[in-house]
Amino acid sequence: MTLRVGIIGCGGISHAHVRGWSAIPSKARVVAVADVSQPNAERVSAMVDGARIFGDYNDLLASGDVDAVDICLPHHLHKAAIVAAAGAGKNVMCEKPLCLTLAEADEIRQAVESSGVTFMSAHNQVFLPTVAAAKELLGDGLLGQIYKVYSSDCFVHPQTKLSDEEKKTVGRTWRSSKETMGGGELIDTGYHPTYRLLYLAGSEPVEVVAQTARFRLHHWEEEDTAEVMLRFAPADPHPESFEVLQQALGELETAPACTVEALGFRLLWQLVSILGFAPSVDACVIDGTPLPDSGSLPFSTRDGGALCASCAIQRGATHLPERDRADLVSLLDPAAPIPSLDARHGAAHRRLLARYIRYHLGEGASLPALEFWMERPWAAA
Numbered sequence: 001m002t003l004r005v006g007i008i009g010c011g012g013i014s015h016a017h018v019r020g021w022s023a024i025p026s027k028a029r030v031v032a033v034a035d036v037s038q039p040n041a042e043r044v045s046a047m048v049d050g051a052r053i054f055g056d057y058n059d060l061l062a063s064g065d066v067d068a069v070d071i072c073l074p075h076h077l078h079k080a081a082i083v084a085a086a087g088a089g090k091n092v093m094c095e096k097p098l099c100l101t102l103a104e105a106d107e108i109r110q111a112v113e114s115s116g117v118t119f120m121s122a123h124n125q126v127f128l129p130t131v132a133a134a135k136e137l138l139g140d141g142l143l144g145q146i147y148k149v150y151s152s153d154c155f156v157h158p159q160t161k162l163s164d165e166e167k168k169t170v171g172r173t174w175r176s177s178k179e180t181m182g183g184g185e186l187i188d189t190g191y192h193p194t195y196r197l198l199y200l201a202g203s204e205p206v207e208v209v210a211q212t213a214r215f216r217l218h219h220w221e222e223e224d225t226a227e228v229m230l231r232f233a234p235a236d237p238h239p240e241s242f243e244v245l246q247q248a249l250g251e252l253e254t255a256p257a258c259t260v261e262a263l264g265f266r267l268l269w270q271l272v273s274i275l276g277f278a279p280s281v282d283a284c285v286i287d288g289t290p291l292p293d294s295g296s297l298p299f300s301t302r303d304g305g306a307l308c309a310s311c312a313i314q315r316g317a318t319h320l321p322e323r324d325r326a327d328l329v330s331l332l333d334p335a336a337p338i339p340s341l342d343a344r345h346g347a348a349h350r351r352l353l354a355r356y357i358r359y360h361l362g363e364g365a366s367l368p369a370l371e372f373w374m375e376r377p378w379a380a381a
């Protein structure tokens with residue numbers, strides 16, 4: 001199926017869009033254009049062998065001619081056009097910026113979600129080969145820990161070449177007015193380095209400082225220059241631990257009452273393991289010596305698992321009886337059946353786990369949740 005595309009707004013950038021669509025004729029075809037300027041619409045229509053021309057984009061949306069629209073309007077018109085297109089069931093690509101305010105962004109989200117159409121903001125620079133390669137390098141971890149990311153754009157604006165007289169006449173466009181531009185250069189050209197930065201940093205900003213200035217485009221209402229500095233949230237060190245915890249709570253909720261305690265042990269050991277402290281039970285944690293398949297084991301919380309006989313003599317260890325060892329092995333293996341633990345054995349496993357967690361994860365802090373779990377007030381009397 002070839003996507004039938006309508007261009008809404010046939011000014012400067014729409015020509016680049018039309019060249020893009022024309023490069024993939026087997027996938028998409030521009031069949032309609034809309035602009036309040038007849039000459040602009042005709043120029044774009046001529047680029048695609050005479051696409052149907054509309055003076056009002058609402059007529060284009062109602063025509064049934066198109067499956068998707070590509071919006072290239074001035075900034076203050078983005079929101080209304082996106083909402084109208086989504087309402088008409090058309091998939092939408094819209095030029096940057098998304099819109100002018102957070103309230104407009106909410107309206108767009110609502111319209112897109114309730115209509116179920118596909119929406120894309122034209123963040124074209126994330127597809128630049130250099131940016132894509134940078135993203136890959138960052139994702140590979142090849143560059144190690146990243147502390148700073150710079151993203152900038154700097155160019156001689158065509159309007160700086162206008163004479164003072166021209167600035168007052170042809171220089172007055174929707175870009176020179178705050179109301180139609182939504183700001184100055186930061187929301188226009190500055191939008192590209194901004195989404196590039198967010199894309200490459202891959203984290204949420206938590207603090208922002210900015211300064212703007214106007215050096216050359218004095219006929220604009222807002223800035224022609226801007227610097228923005230963001231502080232990003234620290235990277236989540238263990239995104240998987242959150243998932244395991246969430247899954248664990250779900251499992252506990254539906255587990256039969258008689259297995260809840262042992263299942264709790266298993267899930268806690270799983271968290272301990274994900275945080276990098278899985279106890280060793282089949283090889284000596286010090287020198288890797290394989291341990292006998294059965295029988296009791298010397299176990300060292302401090303060293304993080306079972307020890308071979310000679311390490312146990314040198315380092316000292318407590319004694320993990322054969323039955324508790326077998327149960328621990330099943331608790332550590334999510335694929336093994338959940339062991340049934342009587343009160344005495346349950347208490348032994350609880351003590352082992354608590355000691356292990358305090359030593360490896362507690363770092364001297366008080367762990368009220370662990371104490372509560374140890375005391376089991378819900379099981380009393």
Ligand SMILES: NC(=O)c1ccc[n+]([C@@H]2O[C@H](COP(=O)([O-])OP(=O)(O)OC[C@H]3O[C@@H](n4cnc5c(N)ncnc54)[C@H](O)[C@@H]3O)[C@@H](O)[C@H]2O)c1
Binds near residue numbers: 013075
């Ligand atoms: N991604 C990029 O690199 C890039 C580059 C330039 C522009 N842009 C973006 O593209 C959009 C358009 O910018 P431009 O430079 O093409 O502007 P432009 O002024 O050249 O074109 C805007 C067009 O919209 C038409 N228009 C105005 N009101 C209309 C309405 N109510 N209904 C239909 N048509 C209407 C105008 O007649 C004009 O043809 C902006 O969002 C801009 O930020 C993006």
Ligand SMILES: [Zn+2]
Binds near residue numbers: 285287288289309311
């Ligand atoms: Zn050893």
